[in-house]
Amino acid sequence: MTTIITKTIAKICLMVDMLYSLDLLLIGGNRPGGGFIGGVLCACGIGLIYVAYGYEDVKKIWNPDWHSWFGYGLLFASITAISPLLAGHNYFRSAFELSPLIVGGFHLGELELVSSMFFDLGVYFVVIGGLLFIVTQVGMDKGKDPEGGK
Amino acid sequence: MSFLMEHLPILLVAIPLLMAPIMILTRSYPGLQKVLNLVASVGLLALSGLLLSSVWNGGITVYEVGEFGKYGIVLVADLLSASMVGLNCLIGCMGLIYSYDYIESKSLNLTYHSLYNLMLAGINGIFLTGDIFNLFVFFEIMLLSSGALIVANETSSVTKISDKMEATMKYIVLNMLGSNVMLIAVASLYASIGSLNMADIAIKVQILADAGTMPWHMYAIGLLFIIVFGGKAAVFPLHYWLPDVHPTAPSPISAMLSGVIIKIGAYGILRVLFVIFAPLQAVFGPIILMLALITIGLGATSAIGQNDVKRLLAYSSVSQIGYVFMGFGMGAIAYSSGEVTGAVLIIAASFVYLVNHALAKSMLFLTSGGIIHHAGTRDMRKMGGMINSDPAMCVAFLVGAMSIGGVPPMGGFIAKFSLFDAGLRYAFYIPIAIALLFAVFTLFYMFRGWMLMFWGERDPQYGEYSHHKSSLLMVGPIFLLAALVLIFGIFAEPLLEISQTIAAQVIDPQPYIDAVLVRVIR
Numbered sequence: 063m064t065t066i067i068t069k070t071i072a073k074i075c076l077m078v079d080m081l082y083s084l085d086l087l088l089i090g091g092n093r094p095g096g097g098f099i100g101g102v103l104c105a106c107g108i109g110l111i112y113v114a115y116g117y118e119d120v121k122k123i124w125n126p127d128w129h130s131w132f133g134y135g136l137l138f139a140s141i142t143a144i145s146p147l148l149a150g151h152n153y154f155r156s157a158f159e160l161s162p163l164i165v166g167g168f169h170l171g172e173l174e175l176v177s178s179m180f181f182d183l184g185v186y187f188v189v190i191g192g193l194l195f196i197v198t199q200v201g202m203d204k205g206k207d208p209e210g211g212k
Numbered sequence: 213m214s215f216l217m218e219h220l221p222i223l224l225v226a227i228p229l230l231m232a233p234i235m236i237l238t239r240s241y242p243g244l245q246k247v248l249n250l251v252a253s254v255g256l257l258a259l260s261g262l263l264l265s266s267v268w269n270g271g272i273t274v275y276e277v278g279e280f281g282k283y284g285i286v287l288v289a290d291l292l293s294a295s296m297v298g299l300n301c302l303i304g305c306m307g308l309i310y311s312y313d314y315i316e317s318k319s320l321n322l323t324y325h326s327l328y329n330l331m332l333a334g335i336n337g338i339f340l341t342g343d344i345f346n347l348f349v350f351f352e353i354m355l356l357s358s359g360a361l362i363v364a365n366e367t368s369s370v371t372k373i374s375d376k377m378e379a380t381m382k383y384i385v386l387n388m389l390g391s392n393v394m395l396i397a398v399a400s401l402y403a404s405i406g407s408l409n410m411a412d413i414a415i416k417v418q419i420l421a422d423a424g425t426m427p428w429h430m431y432a433i434g435l436l437f438i439i440v441f442g443g444k445a446a447v448f449p450l451h452y453w454l455p456d457v458h459p460t461a462p463s464p465i466s467a468m469l470s471g472v473i474i475k476i477g478a479y480g481i482l483r484v485l486f487v488i489f490a491p492l493q494a495v496f497g498p499i500i501l502m503l504a505l506i507t508i509g510l511g512a513t514s515a516i517g518q519n520d521v522k523r524l525l526a527y528s529s530v531s532q533i534g535y536v537f538m539g540f541g542m543g544a545i546a547y548s549s550g551e552v553t554g555a556v557l558i559i560a561a562s563f564v565y566l567v568n569h570a571l572a573k574s575m576l577f578l579t580s581g582g583i584i585h586h587a588g589t590r591d592m593r594k595m596g597g598m599i600n601s602d603p604a605m606c607v608a609f610l611v612g613a614m615s616i617g618g619v620p621p622m623g624g625f626i627a628k629f630s631l632f633d634a635g636l637r638y639a640f641y642i643p644i645a646i647a648l649l650f651a652v653f654t655l656f657y658m659f660r661g662w663m664l665m666f667w668g669e670r671d672p673q674y675g676e677y678s679h680h681k682s683s684l685l686m687v688g689p690i691f692l693l694a695a696l697v698l699i700f701g702i703f704a705e706p707l708l709e710i711s712q713t714i715a716a717q718v719i720d721p722q723p724y725i726d727a728v729l730v731r732v733i734r
Contacts (some may be wrong), residue, residue: 091712133326140230147215153222154278 079107097182101189131191139184290395421491459522471574501541523541568696
């Protein structure tokens with residue numbers, strides 16, 4: 063699997079994949095997309111890197127604790143959902159505001175600001191953390207390395 | 213206080229959902245985790261009591277999640293949901309306290325606490341939601357977290373990890389298939405009715421029935437729901453996964469699975485078939501009754517030959533859930549033949565049965581954990597004479613066995629008595645005869661197990677019992693539940709009274725529908 067072609071393509075794919083995943087996360091409010099699907103896409107990109115370079119090699123450069131990504135994501139989403147209670151609204155109530163987007167004096171359109179965006183962000187991290195936690199746990203070969211080990 | 217009362221239904225889901233990530237992030241501080249989780253679960257128990265009392269005094273509470281307007285997601289706490297939530301919080305709290313000493317500490321602080329909270333959130337959500345698609349979502353939360361909890365390690369494990377993996381695989385795969393069927397059922401219901409709100413669907417189905425234009429596929433959807441909830445509750449022919457899964461899980465999780473999670477199927481049948489498909493009960497009643505009678509017989513006859521203490525209890529769960537479903541079937545038949553008071557009486561009796569079985573069976577599973585801890589094996593033939601070395605477990609098991617067998621003065625006696633009495637009053641002679649026959653079986657297998665474990669002497673070839681006695685944290689919850697079993701047997705009137713009101717609400721869903729649909733939108 064880990065030929066030079068796979069490695070090169072995996073790197074290129076990761077960049078495109080991340081951008082598209084962020085796009086899906088940001089448009090989530092009213093159009094198809096959102097934290098869940100964006101997170102799945104992002105996890106796929108990182109998973110591809112794990113497959114192409116091998117778990118051990120990636121671990122040397124970057125070894126985040128995916129379990130706590132899951133924890134922080136869930137905490138963030140949960141707090142976002144609870145916070146309307148403090149403002150006298152019901153659980154999950156989202157604030158909504160349209161603000162004009164002006165860059166350098168040019169009016170480029172309306173920017174839609176919703177507080178459920180933070181919830182989506184939490185879900186994004188839950189999905190990335192959860193999926194990659196499973197991928198790394200399954201991929202972490204605790205037994206003998208079939209190639210003799212490096 | 214008014215803040216608490218206003219947001220009471222959602223807090224029962226939101227608090228465990230918030231605790232789950234906190235438990236992940238505090239995993240390096242086991243002591244803090246234990247204290248926090250205990251406070252949260254005792255708090256949940258108090259909140260569920262508050263919810264029950266507020267619904268009892270103030271009527272059905274509707275909570276609108278997210279304020280999306282008329283067709284948003286609602287949580288509805290009627291008396292049935294509130295009492296099921298109370299049952300869940302009680303058994304959940306007891307199971308949690310018990311697991312502090314029972315589950316191995318590494319497993320406990322890495323995943324157990326957070327998954328346990330997610331499971332409680334899922335179950336509370338299932339009982340409280342008023343939207344049939346959300347029922348499916350909460351089913352998934354409950355399923356995945358409880359599936360992962362089955363593999364948690366015990367301190368003195370007698371179950372091989374490969375057996376646990378096999379059990380989890382069975383549980384997850386079969387329940388995923390069940391979820392798939394449920395998704396199909398919900399989608400077809402939405403396609404034909406155009407709504408997911410249970411009260412709204414109930415009205416529209418009633419209109420179709422009154423006009424005489426009920427489409428044929430509504431019957432098919434109803435049957436799919438029977439498959440889904442029957443599979444969750446382990447009713448024949450979908451009972452076969454339960455005797456493998458419940459014994460392999462760690463004892464507090466077995467208590468949750470047998471005490472609460474199989475009751476979700478019973479709750480679903482009450483909610484979906486009696487509220488949504490109320491006009492079709494003449495068709496579904498006999499089907500449920502038939503399946504329930506086969507389940508009773510199959511569970512009881514299989515339990516007789518078991519030598520593994522937890523398998524015995526698991527088969528007994530299969531048989532006992534059959535009694536609950538028998539009540540539902542008889543109630544539906546009575547209702548469709550015009551006997552409304554009879555239906556109320558029978559459904560009330562089966563709800564009493566459900567509560568008593570939940571308490572007694574979760575207590576018995578916790579006790580079996582203590583017994584396994586002490587004896588180092590699950591095989592009852594290798595035990596014997598434990599009345600001398602572990603008298604506390606002996607008393608607890610006896611209380612549970614008496615309740616499941618239906619011996620006075622335990623709660624199980626009241627449950628069986630009121631169910632059989634209500635059935636006989638409305639001339640269900642053959643079902644009651646079958647149920648009575650297998651009630652004798654129940655008495656036999658429960659006491660056979662008790663005598664095998666506690667009477668006689670242990671064969672010397674199996675060695676001495678460990679000096680490892682159950683700690684106070686393990687004995688406390690067992691005795692609290694045992695006390696409740698006894699109290700519901702001696703002072704049964706409050707439970708009977710609540711059950712009558714619940715059954716009346718289930719049979720006549722109009723107040724439920726009014727509460728959900730006729731309300732002020734903020």
